[in-house]
Amino acid sequence: MWSIVHKMGSPPWFYRFANVAIAWLLPIVLMALVVGSIWGLLIAPPDYRQGNSYRIIFIHVPAAVVALAGYYVMATAGLMSLVWKIKMADTAMRALAPVGAALTFVALVTGSIWGKPTWGAWWVWDARITSMLILFFLYLGVMALSEAFDNKVAAAKACAVLSLVGTVNIPIIYKSVDWWYSLHQPASIKFTGESAIDASMLYPLLLMIVAFYGLFALTVLLRMRAELLITYSQSAWLRSELS
Amino acid sequence: MYFQTWSAVWQMDGHGPYVWGAYSLTLLVIIILIAVPLVRTRDLTRAIHNDERRRAVAAEASGKNHASKT
Numbered sequence: 001m002w003s004i005v006h007k008m009g010s011p012p013w014f015y016r017f018a019n020v021a022i023a024w025l026l027p028i029v030l031m032a033l034v035v036g037s038i039w040g041l042l043i044a045p046p047d048y049r050q051g052n053s054y055r056i057i058f059i060h061v062p063a064a065v066v067a068l069a070g071y072y073v074m075a076t077a078g079l080m081s082l083v084w085k086i087k088m089a090d091t092a093m094r095a096l097a098p099v100g101a102a103l104t105f106v107a108l109v110t111g112s113i114w115g116k117p118t119w120g121a122w123w124v125w126d127a128r129i130t131s132m133l134i135l136f137f138l139y140l141g142v143m144a145l146s147e148a149f150d151n152k153v154a155a156a157k158a159c160a161v162l163s164l165v166g167t168v169n170i171p172i173i174y175k176s177v178d179w180w181y182s183l184h185q186p187a188s189i190k191f192t193g194e195s196a197i198d199a200s201m202l203y204p205l206l207l208m209i210v211a212f213y214g215l216f217a218l219t220v221l222l223r224m225r226a227e228l229l230i231t232y233s234q235s236a237w238l239r240s241e242l243s
Numbered sequence: 244m245y246f247q248t249w250s251a252v253w254q255m256d257g258h259g260p261y262v263w264g265a266y267s268l269t270l271l272v273i274i275i276l277i278a279v280p281l282v283r284t285r286d287l288t289r290a291i292h293n294d295e296r297r298r299a300v301a302a303e304a305s306g307k308n309h310a311s312k313t
Binding site: 042045046051052055059063105106109113116218223230239242 | 244
């Protein structure tokens with residue numbers, strides 16, 4: 001376990017790892033997204049109550065799930081950068097924030113579009129939606145902080161603290177539909193017990209969730225690799241890697 | 244396929260604009276997420292290659308100068 005962490009913290013090793021991982025992930029993720037979208041849009045049956053508008057679920061739920069999970073990944077990277085001063089953890093944190101923000105944005109906007117035909121409103125100040133909006137601002141906050149300091153070490157520290165404090169919001173988002181009387185429907189997929197969703201809709205949804213996790217990994221690796229190219233542009237190891 | 248005709252796919256019983264709008268926006272975000280770092284990587288790699296070439300030329304030139312002096 002620690003040897004992996006140690007390797008991950010080495011920029012040359014990570015650069016090579018990212019190259020291989022990106023080459024594999026890019027075609028697989030694109031294929032999964034295309035198959036999952038066609039399945040969800042054209043093959044799955046409509047919902048008996050919501051009709052066809054529910055088809056937004058196949059992008060809305062995956063984006064939201066990965067945006068939430070991604071925040072934990074970012075906070076973990078923040079902790080590692082804060083405690084062990086690992087530079088790669090800081091690079092990861094800065095790559096994660098914009099991807100997380102983009103996915104949160106997708107979850108919010110697709111939810112808003114879904115809300116119009118279903119609830120009759122584009123936006124409601126509901127517990128789930130408001131806490132998701134706070135998540136979006138937390139991601140933007142980390143992005144802004146990472147640019148706000150001339151000193152990279154100070155920027156990393158500030159980002160790490162903000163991302164760690166922000167983790168309080170994640171369980172609130174998860175539990176918001178159970179804690180408050182909410183307009184947002186509760187989770188349809190459960191790890192324990194029977195899911196409240198038919199297999200004909202569940203399988204494309206699961207495929208899209210996996211595809212979005214892959215997309216998340218792919219885009220974070222792409223950003224981290226680009227950042228390594230800037231930071232180590234003068235380094236001998238990178239020059240020999242590129243020649 | 245669930246739908247009978249392509250126009251039914253497009254309209255989705257009146258929900259078409261919402262569903263297709265949501266998917267188009269997501270597609271746009273995904274394209275940006277992938278393309279921006281890819282273009283940046285290409286530009287940075289190119290810049291490093293150009294720099295290498297420039298250094299090689301400079302090294303060769305200074306090598307020739309040394310040779311002519313001796």
